[in-house]
Amino acid sequence: MSGVPMEHGLALAAMLFALGLAGLMFRRNMVFVLMSLEIMLNAAGLAFIVAGAAWQQPEGQAMFLLVITLAAAEASVGLALLIQLQHRFKTLDIDAASRMRG
Amino acid sequence: MEIAFYLSGLVAVLATLGVITNPNPVHGVLYLIVSLLAVAMVFFSLGAPFAGALEIIVYAGAIMVLFVFVVMMLNLGQAAVAQERAWLSPRTWLGPTLLAAALLLTLIGALWRGDSGMLVQGDVLSAKQVGTILFGPWLLVVELGALLLLAALVTASHVGRQPGSDSKTGKEAL
Numbered sequence: 001m002s003g004v005p006m007e008h009g010l011a012l013a014a015m016l017f018a019l020g021l022a023g024l025m026f027r028r029n030m031v032f033v034l035m036s037l038e039i040m041l042n043a044a045g046l047a048f049i050v051a052g053a054a055w056q057q058p059e060g061q062a063m064f065l066l067v068i069t070l071a072a073a074e075a076s077v078g079l080a081l082l083i084q085l086q087h088r089f090k091t092l093d094i095d096a097a098s099r100m101r102g
Numbered sequence: 103m104e105i106a107f108y109l110s111g112l113v114a115v116l117a118t119l120g121v122i123t124n125p126n127p128v129h130g131v132l133y134l135i136v137s138l139l140a141v142a143m144v145f146f147s148l149g150a151p152f153a154g155a156l157e158i159i160v161y162a163g164a165i166m167v168l169f170v171f172v173v174m175m176l177n178l179g180q181a182a183v184a185q186e187r188a189w190l191s192p193r194t195w196l197g198p199t200l201l202a203a204a205l206l207l208t209l210i211g212a213l214w215r216g217d218s219g220m221l222v223q224g225d226v227l228s229a230k231q232v233g234t235i236l237f238g239p240w241l242l243v244v245e246l247g248a249l250l251l252l253a254a255l256v257t258a259s260h261v262g263r264q265p266g267s268d269s270k271t272g273k274e275a276l
Contacts, residue, residue, distance in 0.1 A: 004104055004147075004224075005221060006220040007214065009107075014209040016115065018202045018209070019119060022198050022203075023121065025198030026122075026195040027189075028189050031131075031172075031176075032121075035121055035134050035169070039118055042161065049144075049148060053148040053222045061150055062236050062243075065156065066247055068160050069250060072254070073254030076254050076255070077254055079168060080261040082172060084261060084262070087264065
Protein backbone atom coordinates (compact mmCIF):
# COMPACT_ATOMS: atom_id res chain seq x y z
CA MET A 1 0.00 0.00 0.00
CA SER A 2 1.56 3.22 -1.12
CA GLY A 3 0.93 6.66 0.22
CA VAL A 4 2.18 9.31 2.56
CA PRO A 5 1.36 8.89 6.26
CA MET A 6 -0.83 11.71 7.49
CA GLU A 7 1.67 12.44 10.28
CA HIS A 8 4.34 13.39 7.74
CA GLY A 9 2.09 15.97 6.11
CA LEU A 10 1.10 17.41 9.47
CA ALA A 11 4.77 17.43 10.55
CA LEU A 12 5.61 19.46 7.43
CA ALA A 13 2.86 21.92 8.35
CA ALA A 14 4.21 22.11 11.93
CA MET A 15 7.74 22.76 10.64
CA LEU A 16 6.59 25.59 8.36
CA PHE A 17 4.52 27.05 11.20
CA ALA A 18 7.46 26.96 13.63
CA LEU A 19 9.73 28.61 11.04
CA GLY A 20 7.16 31.35 10.49
CA LEU A 21 6.76 31.84 14.24
CA ALA A 22 10.53 32.14 14.73
CA GLY A 23 10.72 34.67 11.89
CA LEU A 24 7.84 36.62 13.37
CA MET A 25 9.61 36.84 16.72
CA PHE A 26 13.15 37.73 15.67
CA ARG A 27 12.71 40.00 12.65
CA ARG A 28 12.25 43.73 13.18
CA ASN A 29 11.66 44.72 9.57
CA MET A 30 7.90 44.90 9.02
CA VAL A 31 8.14 43.40 5.50
CA PHE A 32 9.57 40.22 7.02
CA VAL A 33 7.04 40.23 9.86
CA LEU A 34 4.22 40.26 7.30
CA MET A 35 5.91 37.51 5.26
CA SER A 36 6.26 35.37 8.41
CA LEU A 37 2.52 35.82 9.03
CA GLU A 38 1.87 34.61 5.48
CA ILE A 39 4.05 31.55 6.11
CA MET A 40 2.11 30.70 9.28
CA LEU A 41 -1.29 31.08 7.57
CA ASN A 42 -0.04 28.95 4.69
CA ALA A 43 1.08 26.24 7.13
CA ALA A 44 -2.39 26.22 8.70
CA GLY A 45 -3.90 25.83 5.23
CA LEU A 46 -1.52 22.96 4.50
CA ALA A 47 -2.72 21.17 7.65
CA PHE A 48 -6.33 21.53 6.45
CA ILE A 49 -5.44 20.12 3.02
CA VAL A 50 -3.55 17.15 4.52
CA ALA A 51 -6.44 16.29 6.82
CA GLY A 52 -8.97 16.68 4.01
CA ALA A 53 -6.90 14.42 1.75
CA ALA A 54 -6.49 11.80 4.49
CA TRP A 55 -10.23 11.54 5.12
CA GLN A 56 -11.09 12.05 1.43
CA GLN A 57 -13.45 14.90 2.29
CA PRO A 58 -13.66 18.16 0.29
CA GLU A 59 -14.15 20.27 3.44
CA GLY A 60 -10.38 20.58 3.82
CA GLN A 61 -10.06 22.37 0.50
CA ALA A 62 -13.09 24.56 1.30
CA MET A 63 -11.44 25.63 4.56
CA PHE A 64 -8.23 26.30 2.65
CA LEU A 65 -10.18 28.68 0.43
CA LEU A 66 -11.27 30.60 3.53
CA VAL A 67 -7.70 30.65 4.88
CA ILE A 68 -6.49 32.10 1.58
CA THR A 69 -9.23 34.77 1.78
CA LEU A 70 -8.07 35.68 5.27
CA ALA A 71 -4.44 35.82 4.10
CA ALA A 72 -5.34 38.16 1.25
CA ALA A 73 -7.26 40.48 3.58
CA GLU A 74 -4.44 40.43 6.14
CA ALA A 75 -1.78 41.13 3.51
CA SER A 76 -3.63 44.11 2.04
CA VAL A 77 -4.27 45.77 5.42
CA GLY A 78 -0.76 44.94 6.64
CA LEU A 79 0.88 46.42 3.55
CA ALA A 80 -1.22 49.59 3.88
CA LEU A 81 0.01 49.91 7.48
CA LEU A 82 3.56 49.27 6.24
CA ILE A 83 3.30 52.16 3.77
CA GLN A 84 2.02 54.43 6.55
CA LEU A 85 4.90 53.33 8.82
CA GLN A 86 7.45 54.14 6.14
CA HIS A 87 5.77 57.47 5.43
CA ARG A 88 5.59 58.63 9.04
CA PHE A 89 8.75 57.26 10.63
CA LYS A 90 10.97 56.88 7.53
CA THR A 91 11.91 53.42 8.75
CA LEU A 92 10.59 49.87 8.53
CA ASP A 93 11.57 49.10 12.14
CA ILE A 94 8.37 47.88 13.76
CA ASP A 95 9.61 49.05 17.19
CA ALA A 96 9.37 52.67 15.97
CA ALA A 97 5.61 52.46 16.32
CA SER A 98 5.55 50.92 19.78
CA ARG A 99 4.01 53.96 21.50
CA MET A 100 0.32 54.63 21.19
CA ARG A 101 0.58 58.34 20.40
CA GLY A 102 3.29 57.99 17.83
CA MET B 103 3.61 10.68 -5.47
CA GLU B 104 5.65 10.04 -2.33
CA ILE B 105 8.83 11.31 -3.97
CA ALA B 106 7.05 14.47 -5.14
CA PHE B 107 5.68 15.03 -1.63
CA TYR B 108 8.97 14.63 0.21
CA LEU B 109 11.04 16.55 -2.34
CA SER B 110 8.70 19.52 -2.50
CA GLY B 111 8.32 19.47 1.29
CA LEU B 112 12.11 19.71 1.61
CA VAL B 113 12.17 22.59 -0.88
CA ALA B 114 9.40 24.34 1.06
CA VAL B 115 11.24 24.09 4.39
CA LEU B 116 14.59 25.22 2.91
CA ALA B 117 13.01 28.15 1.06
CA THR B 118 11.15 29.22 4.20
CA LEU B 119 14.44 29.11 6.08
CA GLY B 120 15.78 31.38 3.35
CA VAL B 121 12.90 33.81 3.88
CA ILE B 122 13.39 34.29 7.60
CA THR B 123 17.19 34.55 7.51
CA ASN B 124 17.66 36.76 4.43
CA PRO B 125 18.65 40.39 5.03
CA ASN B 126 17.46 41.58 1.62
CA PRO B 127 13.66 42.11 1.37
CA VAL B 128 13.52 41.39 -2.38
CA HIS B 129 15.40 38.11 -1.95
CA GLY B 130 13.07 37.26 0.93
CA VAL B 131 10.01 37.79 -1.27
CA LEU B 132 11.51 35.61 -4.02
CA TYR B 133 12.32 32.85 -1.51
CA LEU B 134 8.75 33.04 -0.24
CA ILE B 135 7.43 32.61 -3.80
CA VAL B 136 9.59 29.47 -4.17
CA SER B 137 8.26 28.20 -0.85
CA LEU B 138 4.64 28.80 -1.90
CA LEU B 139 5.18 27.04 -5.24
CA ALA B 140 6.69 24.08 -3.35
CA VAL B 141 3.66 23.96 -1.06
CA ALA B 142 1.45 24.04 -4.18
CA MET B 143 3.39 21.00 -5.44
CA VAL B 144 2.67 19.30 -2.11
CA PHE B 145 -1.04 19.96 -2.68
CA PHE B 146 -0.88 18.47 -6.18
CA SER B 147 0.91 15.39 -4.85
CA LEU B 148 -1.69 14.93 -2.11
CA GLY B 149 -4.51 14.98 -4.66
CA ALA B 150 -5.87 18.49 -4.12
CA PRO B 151 -5.36 20.11 -7.56
CA PHE B 152 -7.93 22.86 -6.96
CA ALA B 153 -6.14 24.03 -3.82
CA GLY B 154 -2.79 23.82 -5.59
CA ALA B 155 -3.99 25.98 -8.47
CA LEU B 156 -5.45 28.48 -6.00
CA GLU B 157 -2.18 28.55 -4.10
CA ILE B 158 -0.30 29.45 -7.27
CA ILE B 159 -2.84 31.97 -8.57
CA VAL B 160 -3.82 33.74 -5.36
CA TYR B 161 -0.77 33.36 -3.11
CA ALA B 162 2.18 33.30 -5.49
CA GLY B 163 0.38 35.33 -8.13
CA ALA B 164 -1.57 38.02 -6.34
CA ILE B 165 -0.35 38.40 -2.76
CA MET B 166 3.35 38.05 -3.55
CA VAL B 167 3.10 40.49 -6.47
CA LEU B 168 1.56 42.93 -3.97
CA PHE B 169 4.60 42.42 -1.72
CA VAL B 170 6.97 42.96 -4.65
CA PHE B 171 5.17 46.18 -5.62
CA VAL B 172 5.33 47.52 -2.07
CA VAL B 173 9.03 46.65 -1.70
CA MET B 174 9.69 48.37 -5.03
CA MET B 175 7.69 51.41 -3.92
CA LEU B 176 9.66 51.70 -0.66
CA ASN B 177 12.86 51.81 -2.73
CA LEU B 178 15.12 50.28 -0.08
CA GLY B 179 18.81 50.53 -0.81
CA GLN B 180 21.97 48.89 0.43
CA ALA B 181 21.68 50.81 3.71
CA ALA B 182 18.54 48.86 4.59
CA VAL B 183 20.36 45.57 3.94
CA ALA B 184 23.25 46.63 6.17
CA GLN B 185 20.74 47.62 8.89
CA GLU B 186 19.09 44.19 8.59
CA ARG B 187 22.46 42.47 8.91
CA ALA B 188 23.12 44.45 12.11
CA TRP B 189 19.74 43.39 13.50
CA LEU B 190 20.35 39.71 12.75
CA SER B 191 22.89 39.02 15.49
CA PRO B 192 22.86 35.63 17.25
CA ARG B 193 21.77 37.36 20.46
CA THR B 194 18.58 38.37 18.65
CA TRP B 195 17.62 35.13 17.01
CA LEU B 196 18.75 32.56 19.56
CA GLY B 197 15.91 32.98 22.05
CA PRO B 198 13.00 33.01 19.54
CA THR B 199 14.53 30.06 17.69
CA LEU B 200 14.74 28.02 20.90
CA LEU B 201 11.10 28.84 21.72
CA ALA B 202 9.93 27.90 18.21
CA ALA B 203 11.99 24.70 18.36
CA ALA B 204 10.36 23.77 21.68
CA LEU B 205 6.92 24.32 20.12
CA LEU B 206 7.90 22.24 17.09
CA LEU B 207 9.17 19.40 19.29
CA THR B 208 5.90 19.44 21.23
CA LEU B 209 3.84 19.31 18.02
CA ILE B 210 5.93 16.53 16.47
CA GLY B 211 5.88 14.57 19.74
CA ALA B 212 2.09 14.84 19.88
CA LEU B 213 1.84 13.66 16.26
CA TRP B 214 4.23 10.78 16.89
CA ARG B 215 2.39 9.58 20.00
CA GLY B 216 -1.00 10.01 18.33
CA ASP B 217 -0.25 7.33 15.72
CA SER B 218 -3.48 7.55 13.75
CA GLY B 219 -2.03 5.27 11.07
CA MET B 220 -3.93 7.06 8.32
CA LEU B 221 -2.46 7.02 4.85
CA VAL B 222 -2.96 9.74 2.25
CA GLN B 223 -3.43 7.76 -0.97
CA GLY B 224 -3.42 10.78 -3.27
CA ASP B 225 -6.85 10.18 -4.81
CA VAL B 226 -7.96 13.37 -6.50
CA LEU B 227 -10.65 15.50 -4.85
CA SER B 228 -11.93 17.56 -7.75
CA ALA B 229 -13.00 21.19 -7.81
CA LYS B 230 -16.56 20.00 -8.43
CA GLN B 231 -16.80 18.41 -4.99
CA VAL B 232 -15.33 21.50 -3.34
CA GLY B 233 -17.77 23.75 -5.19
CA THR B 234 -20.71 21.57 -4.17
CA ILE B 235 -19.72 22.02 -0.53
CA LEU B 236 -19.01 25.76 -0.86
CA PHE B 237 -22.19 26.73 -2.68
CA GLY B 238 -24.43 24.28 -0.86
CA PRO B 239 -24.19 23.94 2.91
CA TRP B 240 -21.34 26.47 3.29
CA LEU B 241 -22.95 29.33 1.41
CA LEU B 242 -23.11 31.58 4.47
CA VAL B 243 -19.38 31.11 5.06
CA VAL B 244 -18.64 32.16 1.47
CA GLU B 245 -20.69 35.31 1.98
CA LEU B 246 -18.82 36.04 5.20
CA GLY B 247 -15.57 35.67 3.24
CA ALA B 248 -16.83 38.16 0.67
CA LEU B 249 -17.72 40.56 3.48
CA LEU B 250 -14.23 40.14 4.95
CA LEU B 251 -12.66 40.99 1.58
CA LEU B 252 -14.87 44.07 1.27
CA ALA B 253 -13.87 45.22 4.76
CA ALA B 254 -10.21 44.68 3.88
CA LEU B 255 -10.64 46.70 0.68
CA VAL B 256 -12.17 49.64 2.56
CA THR B 257 -9.56 49.46 5.33
CA ALA B 258 -6.62 49.24 2.94
CA SER B 259 -7.80 52.16 0.83
CA HIS B 260 -8.39 54.28 3.95
CA VAL B 261 -5.19 53.43 5.80
CA GLY B 262 -2.96 53.32 2.74
CA ARG B 263 -3.67 56.74 1.29
CA GLN B 264 -0.98 59.37 1.53
CA PRO B 265 -1.67 62.50 3.56
CA GLY B 266 -2.23 65.47 1.27
CA SER B 267 -3.73 63.37 -1.50
CA ASP B 268 -7.19 64.12 -0.12
CA SER B 269 -7.74 67.13 -2.37
CA LYS B 270 -11.25 67.93 -1.18
CA THR B 271 -10.48 68.85 2.41
CA GLY B 272 -6.70 68.91 2.34
CA LYS B 273 -6.70 67.61 5.89
CA GLU B 274 -5.11 64.57 7.40
CA ALA B 275 -7.77 62.32 8.78
CA LEU B 276 -5.54 59.79 10.44
